Amino acid sequence: MAAEKKPGWRRQARILAFKVLFEHDLTGHNPAKALEYYLAEEPLPPDAAEFARNLVYGTLAHRAELDEIIRRFAPAWPLEQMNAVDKNILRLALYEVLFENQVPVKAAINEAVELAKLFGTDASPKFVNGVLGAVVRSYGRVPGAPGGVNNR
Numbered sequence: 001m002a003a004e005k006k007p008g009w010r011r012q013a014r015i016l017a018f019k020v021l022f023e024h025d026l027t028g029h030n031p032a033k034a035l036e037y038y039l040a041e042e043p044l045p046p047d048a049a050e051f052a053r054n055l056v057y058g059t060l061a062h063r064a065e066l067d068e069i070i071r072r073f074a075p076a077w078p079l080e081q082m083n084a085v086d087k088n089i090l091r092l093a094l095y096e097v098l099f100e101n102q103v104p105v106k107a108a109i110n111e112a113v114e115l116a117k118l119f120g121t122d123a124s125p126k127f128v129n130g131v132l133g134a135v136v137r138s139y140g141r142v143p144g145a146p147g148g149v150n151n152r
Contacts (some may be wrong), residue, residue, distance in 0.1 A: 009051075111131075
């Protein structure tokens with residue numbers, strides 16, 4: 001039997017960032033403390049830890065704007081009633097797609113769908129993919145291009 005493959009460092013960073021954002025959303029815990037707690041429990045390589053920090057702090061800094069985008073592209077699901085897993089995956093992915101220049105848009109969306117498979121319901125991957133796809137189409141983004149609003 002083959003050994004289970006460990007996710008790449010970017011996926012590990014996204015998982016960590018998602019956990020911190022989810023915890024902060026549900027409990028109000030200090031995200032900096034939660035981030036350092038998770039990093040102490042499951043250390044990441046320095047590049048991954050820095051990427052996770054950037055994702056957490058960037059997502060939180062743009063949260064109001066990200067929430068407005070989610071409201072606009074998922075009008076049938078009031079944000080206040082949306083599954084917390086889906087909501088935080090969308091926030092994280094939208095931050096990465098619209099504000100980061102680290103990975104191609106298509107890769108960021110794929111990673112969000114993978115997070116939805118790991119942490120969400122059976123409907124989460126399709127929902128996350130649909131919302132992110134609609135945002136990308138609306139913003140005129142090229143799925144293979146690096147993320148970031150400056151790269152339109």
